[in-house]
Amino acid sequence: MNSQQSTPSSTLPLLAIVISTFLSLIPNTVNASCSHEFSELVHQKNISYCKTLHTLDAEFGWKYQNFTNFITLEILFSAKLNKPEGWIAWGVNPGKRAEMTGTKALIGIKHPDTPLRADTYDITKEIVTGCHLLPSKISELQVSNLSMQYEGSNLYTMYARLVLPSDLYNITKLHHVWQVGYAVKGDQPLYHPTTLDNVDSTETIDLTSSVGHSTGQYWGFLRSVHGVLNIIGWGILLPSGIIIARYFRVFPFQWEPTWFYMHIACQLTGFLVGTAGWIIGLSLGHASRYYTFHTHRIFGIIIFTFSTIQMLAFRLKPKMTDDYRKYWNMYHHFLGYGLLVIIFINIFQGISILKGGKQWKWAYIGILAFFGAIVFGMEIFTWVRFFILKAKRNRSDKSKSGETTKQKSIRK
Ligand code: HEM
Ligand code: HEM
Ligand code: HEM
Known part of the structure; x- marks a missing residue:
């Protein structure tokens, strides 16, 4: 229970650090003194x-x-x-x-x-x-x-x-x-x-x-705001929600029903923050007369569409007892992981469009490495726990079957 309560409170300072890191990457738009x-x-x-x-x-x-x-x-x-x-x-x-x-x-x-x-x-x-x-x-x-x-x-x-x-x-x-x-x-x-x-x-x-x-410099500033909101919404909160659904639902931790509330809290705020960034992106694209970034734009639209479909889970999710719930689970998992891949690609695309964004690139690589380390650790932990439990079950099955044969032979 303790650990359940401490996790959200310890992620908040972490999120604050991440947000302030990205905000510090927004160029100082006024008063830029010379070299x-x-x-x-x-x-x-x-x-x-x-x-x-x-x-x-x-x-x-x-x-x-x-x-x-x-x-x-x-x-x-x-x-x-x-x-x-x-x-x-x-x-x-x-x-x-x-x-x-x-x-x-x-x-x-x-x-x-x-x-x-x-x-x-x-x-x-x-x-x-x-x-x-x-x-x-x-x-x-x-x-x-x-x-x-x-x-x-x-x-x-x-x-x-x-x-x-x-x-x-x-x-x-x-x-x-x-x-x-x-x-x-x-x-x-x-x-x-x-x-x-x-x-x-x-x-x-x-x-x-x-x-x-x-x-x-207004446009430059808005582009940076667009990047920060998209990275926080799609690139940090959504993957965090997926990690929660994967590792705190059944294996290795079973935080019922906390995982569910945390999952929807992350996905909903991620969706709202990301959508705000996406709308700024669309209006920036509309305002720039000389160029359109086709791939970035199409990926952006796919991300918004897929995540809107995922959000429909609020209304259209079948009950646990429904027959077709397992198909919903499959589609929700498949779309969720597919979405992640497109999000990661589009964030790096956006960073390269923004030019001069080496710090952005490395800051986001750092975040991905952090997620990667959590996923790696959790996967190892999951499999180790899985094998230990399996071995325990085998042992108890064996001793049960030993007892039954004994009883059978006594009855005989
Ligand atoms: C953009 C939004 C969302 C994304 C990207 C997303 C993604 C995912 C992913 C990838 C998983 C599977 C994790 C795993 O076990 O490996 C998952 C599980 C789940 N999500 Fe979401 N999700 C989103 C929104 C929602 C919402 C709004 C709800 C409910 C209102 C929801 C309910 C669930 C449930 C119930 C599961 C567990 C399914 C099962 O029993 O296998 N998700 N989500
Ligand atoms: C050497 C000949 C030049 C050519 C052929 C040229 C061509 C272009 C072209 C094709 C664009 C894209 C926008 C559009 O289609 O209107 C553009 C934009 C721009 N160019 Fe040039 N350019 C030249 C010289 C200059 C010079 C000398 C300056 C600065 C003093 C300059 C400043 C800009 C700026 C600021 C833009 C952004 C759009 C705008 O503000 O109109 N260009 N240029
Ligand atoms: C997954 C997250 C992202 C989505 C969904 C997204 C979406 C969009 C969309 C729809 C546009 C308009 C494209 C057009 O019409 O030409 C756009 C433009 C742009 N995006 Fe993103 N973007 C994302 C991430 C980023 C990131 C992380 C950065 C930079 C750090 C970035 C930088 C830009 C820039 C510089 C533009 C061009 C703005 C202009 O035309 O003036 N994007 N984005």
């Missing part, structure tokens, strides 16, 4: 503020002065280029949103045959369809002192002074975008990858706040 390396460069240029941008390992430093009709801006932008050729870009967008089309960009190009160079480019909507992106003078922006530099360890920076007209640009809501590409032709930057990191590289920043408060 020590970049801070030094910023200091050398006498620039006031800097921040780490949320994708592509890029960093941004700025200093501004606000006049009646214009804003002067000094910027330092850094990103890594670990291929022999490539380009780094930073730009401002006077339109309604922080996006690529309409951006007035500064692009620095690296090519093994030519020295580093940087120029201004106008990114029109034709560029998306494959038009050549050539340097062009941008009438609405005055750009001076534009340069690109190699800082060591694959780190490249771009520095420039800009004059922005106040009627087109708002210093407290400046739409800026950045990008990195690995293909160039002469002074033309060519296409860039379109991974999540590359299409998320936009934000609307308030340059007057020392930390550059921004919007645009």
Whole structure:
């Protein structure tokens, strides 16, 4: 009895540790200060503020002065280029949103045959369809002192002074975008990858706040919340409920009816938490215009459908005495274990889509190893107990049959 009561209370702190571990993996979305390396460069240029941008390992430093009709801006932008050729870009967008089309960009190009160079480019909507992106003078922006530099360890920076007209640009809501590409032709930057990191590289920043408060990291945050909820719901609570049903129902422990309440408590909370994560996933998928993760999406839908069918057990489970109860048991077991396999695959898929999630991967591998150790220990314990009981039964059967023969012979 004691052990029955202590188990749920000892699993709670464990669950709290797991949840806080995953929550700590959610990137700090605001106030990301810049690296020590970049801070030094910023200091050398006498620039006031800097921040780490949320994708592509890029960093941004700025200093501004606000006049009646214009804003002067000094910027330092850094990103890594670990291929022999490539380009780094930073730009401002006077339109309604922080996006690529309409951006007035500064692009620095690296090519093994030519020295580093940087120029201004106008990114029109034709560029998306494959038009050549050539340097062009941008009438609405005055750009001076534009340069690109190699800082060591694959780190490249771009520095420039800009004059922005106040009627087109708002210093407290400046739409800026950045990008990195690995293909160039002469002074033309060519296409860039379109991974999540590359299409998320936009934000609307308030340059007057020392930390550059921004919007645009919202999606990244929601993706992490989606991952955490799915891992906790489908990836931790559901397998825990299955372990309870397997090892606390008949063998090696018989916790009747506690196992049942614990099983449905785990499965119901797992289902609710997982469904919340799944809905966030669907809405994220709906909101992203440029890509769909087909396999992840289909697996996600299968997981939700199968577990909804499992939850029907609340209403449609035959009684223990019903003839077809054994078929229900078979289907419930089969669907339950099948579901587990798809869940594990989809969690690793999600982690690889999220990129930059090595900690996520190892945190979940750790959880799986923990479950694996419990299952391994319980299986050994079950089989050892099974053989001991079997041997005892055999012995008592033998002694009973010995007694009966004795009695029979006496009666004879
Ligand atoms: C070199 C020529 C370029 C080509 C061919 C190109 C192409 C593309 C394509 C095909 C997409 C996918 C989205 C869509 O279909 O609209 C995209 C997205 C994006 N690109 Fe580029 N791009 C180029 C240069 C740039 C530059 C220089 C920047 C940054 C200054 C940039 C920033 C972005 C951003 C932030 C996105 C995410 C979607 C959005 O905000 O519109 N791209 N690009
Ligand atoms: C997503 C939700 C669920 C999953 C994935 C799931 C999975 C499982 C699995 C894999 C087993 C077999 C464990 C074993 O013995 O090896 C099991 C047993 C069982 N589950 Fe569930 N379950 C879920 C929800 C429910 C609900 C909501 C109920 C009842 C309201 C329920 C009632 C039972 C019962 C009674 C058994 C024992 C069956 C037997 O006698 O063999 N399950 N469950
Ligand atoms: C078994 C658990 C999971 C389920 C059921 C699930 C479900 C989904 C669904 C339905 C989508 C929408 C796909 C689309 O329409 O393109 C999605 C997207 C996504 N999921 Fe998951 N997911 C799971 C686990 C994870 C995990 C663990 C992570 C990361 C740690 C993750 C990261 C993502 C990302 C980054 C997207 C793309 C969001 C976007 O389009 O902006 N998922 N997921």
